[in-house]
Amino acid sequence: MNFSPKRKASNIILLISAFAIVSLILWNTNSFFRKFKEEERLKMEIWATAQLELIQSSVDQELGNLTLKVMGNNTSTPMILVNEEGSFKTHNIPKEKIADSVYIQKKIRQFASENEPIQIIQDGELLETLYYGNSEVLNKLKYYPLALLLIIFLFGTVIFFFFRTNKASEQNKLWAGMAKETAHQIGTPLTSLLGWNELLKSEDINPDITKEIAKDIDRLHTITERFSKIGSVPELRNHDIVAETEKAYQYLIQRSSKLVHFSFSTNVEQLYVPLNPPLYNWSIENLVKNGIDAMKGKGNIGIQIEKKGQNVHILVSDTGQGIPKSDFQNIFIPGVTTKKRGWGLGLSLVKRIVEEYHKGKIKVFSSSKEGTIMQISLRTNET
Known part of the structure; x- marks a missing residue:
């Protein structure tokens, strides 16, 4: 990761710019929302005035027609007009809901919370009260900032992961x-x-x-071959997995403490599997060494090879302190280790060799205070 001052400065500038752009968009959207709401309020006040004129223009037919035209222009804002006796008239409310008094009362409370009711007064006497809600356009505009933030968040997430x-x-x-x-x-x-x-x-x-x-020297040659294969697609050829596993195992037996007791068992004498021996042996050695470390250099290490159908399972067991169940998946993440000293790369490397290079599977088969069993599963070429 590049922590140079120039890179830091550019990241900070980019972050501030993004924050400023988002803030400007939200502020502009909020201003537009408030302006639109004020215009809708003005429209409702005009409508209320027209309603009062309609009440007063029972004699003047021409004025009544003009008033009706003004009132008829509102086709989007839902309204409930309540007179002093409690009777009501509705506009832009679903017809099937008009007869539902519970629904109407609920809407009145909702409209009162959204917008201040407009009182229609004549000669100091309250004739009617106009309750109105937000129009469909205003409701959509209200959620626009949230949708915008979601889009920006998703876009940012895509960029981050990229x-x-x-x-x-x-x-x-x-x-x-x-x-x-x-x-x-x-x-x-x-x-x-x-x-x-x-x-x-x-x-x-x-x-x-x-x-x-x-x-x-052979060992150094093997290590050199392993390192040379990192980053490239290894060549897989049919090899006897029993012989290759035992080969890696025997090397460790000769170079381990006498306090560690080794065992090896298999239910097949010979089994050919597409392998890259240097990388596969590296995996076995890592698992065995991890087991020895978990036992603090004293205990039992075992390898068991089982053929089941077209799969072969290699079980590496130890009598160490075990792995918490919550860490069964985490231990394969690079950098994660249960040791006081270590890079946390061993098991992640094993996982890559087994799953990416050999198209197999590796998992914690079981673990308790009595020990741990790791399982490698590979596909065979035999039936």
Whole structure:
């Protein structure tokens, strides 16, 4: 992530600009809403005046027609006109609701809360009270800022995830480049070590020493191959998963504490699965090492291979302190670790190798205070 002052300043300016634009739009919308509401109020006052003129113009027919024309122009604002006796007339109210007195009373209270009622007075006497609500246009305008904020929020969310994904992609490329460069850097001294070991074999020294050095050189070669494959699509070929699992397992047995007891079992002697051995073995080693760490270097580690239908399950068990059920999914997230010291990359790397490269599945099969069982599931080529 780039934390340079220029990048920070540009982010702050962008944030302030976005806030200013949203604030301006909301302020402008609110001003327009209030102005529209004032105009609607004026229209209702004119309508109330026309209603009073209609009452007074029972003799003047021409004035009555003009008044009726003014009153007839209102086709959108719902109104309820209540006289001093409690009788009412409605305008722009659904016809099927006019006879429902409970509905009318509810509407009167609603209109009174939305707009101040207009009193029609003649010679100091209250003749009628006009209750009116917001027109359909005004109601839609009232919710426009919310819709606008929702659109802006969704748009911002899309942009956020776009940049987040783009940044994650850049980080993945960076890590892949670093891994390949590490593999390249290891390759030079590794070639030199091979030559020195051959030279040692010609000397009069214990052959067991050169044999162990050769094993460690092979190990370095395997690590180099693993790092070189990060960031690229690995080649999968049919390999015996029993032999490959046992190979990785035996390497760890020879280099682990005597306080750790290992066991290996399988219900098949040979089973071919599309594998990339260096990456698959890396997964097994990570799971076993995690189990050893969970047991604090003392306990039982077991691997069990089971073939069920066209799937093969590799179960790695330990007698450690267990994983809380709430963390069954979190432990596969990069950076999440239950250890006091650690990067939280081991299980996320295993998940990527198993699920992205080998199209399999990995999960916490079970966990308690007595220990944990991790399960890798892969598709076989056999029926």
